[in-house]
């Protein structure tokens with residue numbers, strides 16, 4: 310998806326490679342990523358090209374290009390990676406894969422089927438408030454909100470968090486380059502094995518789930534909670550009882 314109209318010879322891809330991304334099924338990952346990114350753009354989650362989403366479909370990883378307007382993605386813009394070998398089996402001409410690729414792969418290595426990265430302003434503001442409250446390292450913690458029930462209990466566990474459960478989302482420090490976040494994201498995943506999200510200070514959030522439906526539900530629930538938390542803070546209301 311170049312910003313200028315393509316020259317006739319550009320974006321020519323062998324037809325067998327196109328078969329990986331062309332389907333009349335709206336639930337095909339290539340169609341889903343385009344539809345999801347349009348929705349995420351309208352939520353302010355992937356503004357100015359940042360953020361995005363990736364889906365694992367059996368042995369294939371579907372990835373958007375880097376630095377493109379995510380709301381205008383077409384299925385033929387997508388990269389496809391073989392998960393086992395980490396080699397690209399579809400590479401659109403003149404495009405680079407998302408800088409978030411190693412972070413998405415970290416989520417897939419934990420069993421995720423979909424990972425969403427947003428630059429939501431609510432997520433960014435929450436990381437600033439956590440910084441203020443507890444110094445450099447920290448977690449966003451909140452309890453007694455109905456929407457917490459939108460978050461799964463943890464990997465290998467059944468069901469969702471309950472109203473009286475505390476939601477804990479680790480915060481990692483931002484880096485100059487997206488891919489350099491990978492090590493600290495993986496460390497946070499190890500330290501908080503039940504988490505489905507990691508906030509990135511002054512940057513946004515990574516949210517993953519067993520499939521696109523669960524990842525989207527949790528991302529929406531978290532964004533709602535982050536917004537509420539910012540408003541609660543402005544009103545002087547605490548996020549937790551203790």
Ligand SMILES: CSCCC(=O)C(=O)COP(=O)(O)O
Nearest residue numbers: 358359360361375376407408
């Ligand atoms: C304004 S985007 C800065 C880089 C970034 O944070 C990001 O998420 C990039 O994602 P992409 O998929 O466009 O490589």
Ligand SMILES: [Zn+2]
Nearest residue numbers: 359360487513
């Ligand atoms: Zn980002």
